[in-house]
Amino acid sequence: MKTLTPFKFIGLVTLINLILYYYPLFNYVFENLNITSFNGQLTLLSTVVSILVISFFILYLFSLISSKLLKGFSLFMMIANSIALYFTLTYHVILDKTMMGNLFNTNTAEATAFYHPKIFLYLFFLGILPAYFLSKITITKVTRKKLLTQAFTILFSGVVIMYLNATTWLWLDKHAKHLGALAVPWSYTINAIRYQVKQLKKDEKQELLPPATMHNNEKMIVILVIGESARAENFSLYGYKKETNPYLKKLDVIALKHVSSSATYTTASVHSMLSYTGSTSDNFEPLPSYLQREGVDVIWRSTNWGEPPIHVRTYEEGNDLRSECKGEGCDYDEVLLTNLDKSIKEAKSNKLLIVLHTSGSHGPSYYEKYPKAFEVFKPVCKTVDLQECTNKELINAYDNTILYTDYFLAKVIKTLKEHNETPSLMLYASDHGESLGEYGLYLHGTPYTIAPDVQKDIPFILWLSEGFKKQKGLEKFKQSNDYSQKNIFHTIMGAFEMNSSIYNPELDILKKK
Numbered sequence: 002m003k004t005l006t007p008f009k010f011i012g013l014v015t016l017i018n019l020i021l022y023y024y025p026l027f028n029y030v031f032e033n034l035n036i037t038s039f040n041g042q043l044t045l046l047s048t049v050v051s052i053l054v055i056s057f058f059i060l061y062l063f064s065l066i067s068s069k070l071l072k073g074f075s076l077f078m079m080i081a082n083s084i085a086l087y088f089t090l091t092y093h094v095i096l097d098k099t100m101m102g103n104l105f106n107t108n109t110a111e112a113t114a115f116y117h118p119k120i121f122l123y124l125f126f127l128g129i130l131p132a133y134f135l136s137k138i139t140i141t142k143v144t145r146k147k148l149l150t151q152a153f154t155i156l157f158s159g160v161v162i163m164y165l166n167a168t169t170w171l172w173l174d175k176h177a178k179h180l181g182a183l184a185v186p187w188s189y190t191i192n193a194i195r196y197q198v199k200q201l202k203k204d205e206k207q208e209l210l211p212p213a214t215m216h217n218n219e220k221m222i223v224i225l226v227i228g229e230s231a232r233a234e235n236f237s238l239y240g241y242k243k244e245t246n247p248y249l250k251k252l253d254v255i256a257l258k259h260v261s262s263s264a265t266y267t268t269a270s271v272h273s274m275l276s277y278t279g280s281t282s283d284n285f286e287p288l289p290s291y292l293q294r295e296g297v298d299v300i301w302r303s304t305n306w307g308e309p310p311i312h313v314r315t316y317e318e319g320n321d322l323r324s325e326c327k328g329e330g331c332d333y334d335e336v337l338l339t340n341l342d343k344s345i346k347e348a349k350s351n352k353l354l355i356v357l358h359t360s361g362s363h364g365p366s367y368y369e370k371y372p373k374a375f376e377v378f379k380p381v382c383k384t385v386d387l388q389e390c391t392n393k394e395l396i397n398a399y400d401n402t403i404l405y406t407d408y409f410l411a412k413v414i415k416t417l418k419e420h421n422e423t424p425s426l427m428l429y430a431s432d433h434g435e436s437l438g439e440y441g442l443y444l445h446g447t448p449y450t451i452a453p454d455v456q457k458d459i460p461f462i463l464w465l466s467e468g469f470k471k472q473k474g475l476e477k478f479k480q481s482n483d484y485s486q487k488n489i490f491h492t493i494m495g496a497f498e499m500n501s502s503i504y505n506p507e508l509d510i511l512k513k514k
């Protein structure tokens with residue numbers, strides 16, 4: 002019987018894991034990465050470092066609870082990995098959240114159809130044998146303090162190495178779904194948990210908001226456009242030196258200044274935008290569901306994801322709309338405008354809310370987010386391998402997405418103008434900002450307290466129809482100084498002349514003070 006320290010045991014388990022079960026992952030990496038380039042090699046290094054750090058750190062957490070748990074999990078991991086490898090290699094499935102959901106929902110008859118005697122070979126040679134070998138090892142006792150120190154030293158070194166390799170994040174982010182699904186055992190354990198959490202959330206009852214009264218039944222259209230990864234800094238409406246808002250600047254829009262997002266990632270930000278408390282995680286019914294229940298007709302259209310559960314009359318995704326869509330814009334956010342005019346005409350209530358959840362400037366492949374005609378700032382970065390393009394080219398591609406957003410919003414306003422018999426309002430706010438290489442950071446999602454301003458400063462733009470201004474007595478609009486995503490809920494309630502105990506006129510931007 003062999004005796005090992007927790008560090009050596011964890012190292013051994015990680016090594017066996019990499020050697021026996023990571024063939025599909027590295028195969029994927031080599032197929033999708035230009036390994037002859039320097040950045041390709043750096044990216045490979047980042048991939049290996051992330052795998053090692055994640056593996057070491059999680060196994061250390063187990064060892065902190067007890068060495069029995071560490072050992073038990075390691076044995077389970079060998080057995081489960083061997084089966085996962087069989088499925089990955091035989092059926093080319095990836096064990097993402099959807100696939101884990103399929104597994105949970107498959108009945109045994111369907112499941113047995115997948116089995117082939119070959120699975121027992123995998124199970125024996127790649128599962129039971131290594132597990133038996135590990136079971137013979139005794140782990141020595143080490144103080145918790147020492148374990149904690151080792152765990153955090155590894156985590157810290159990993160974070161430093163990843164930060165120094167920040168240029169490789171774009172590639173990792175682009176392939177994250179695939180890599181995550183191939184990184185056993187974390188792929189199936191984490192995705193199984195994610196799937197179960199999603200199921201629980203689905204069943205969890207949202208707390209309904211108190212009944213509201215409508216002051217009138219006059220017609221009103223509100224369109225809320227939720228942006229994606231758009232930062233105020235790159236809008237010429239906010240003083241950017243490149244002309245990224247040629248359309249909006251000709252329209253009478255109000256660009257609210259100094260608006261910060263509630264979070265730096267989509268799900269939390271969108272949650273906050275639709276919550277009456279502005280919280281990123283409460284359990285109250287979101288604005289669209291509330292309005293729908295209170296008699297407003299609500300249409301939700303999305304080319305994005307990550308919103309809280311929404312209960313509205315019409316819920317349409319880009320793919321549902323595409324078959325009816327005409328033109329080059331159908332592969333981009335413009336698909337959300339398919340038959341929008343018709344939907345307005347056929348509204349089921351005098352009060353209509355349309356939410357358009359766009360995919361806007363979602364990285365890292367900014368160059369794929371706009372039609373060719375919007376490639377105005379050139380040259381653009383057409384790869385996620387930053388070694389092959391300059392920061393300027395990356396920013397050019399990003400700026401083109403803003404240019405396209407500008408056009409998209411102008412098109413929304415044009416549609417509302419065509420219905421000028423009905424007072425209308427458009428609100429556009431991005432979910433969060435984006436880093437484009439400042440301080441060596443890319444993309445978004447940096448913890449809020451340390452995130453740079455570019456990840457938090459968002460565009461928040463309003464357009465009011467003449468009828469709207471007249472109805473609300475808003476010929477002159479005076480900007481105050483502290484707007485946030487919290488204002489959206491109350492401003493839209495106010496626009497519909499709705500009142501209830503949760504309505505806060507202080508947060509209603511368009512309430513005449």
Ligand SMILES: [Zn+2]
Pocket residue numbers: 229230266267268432433
């Ligand atoms: Zn987002």
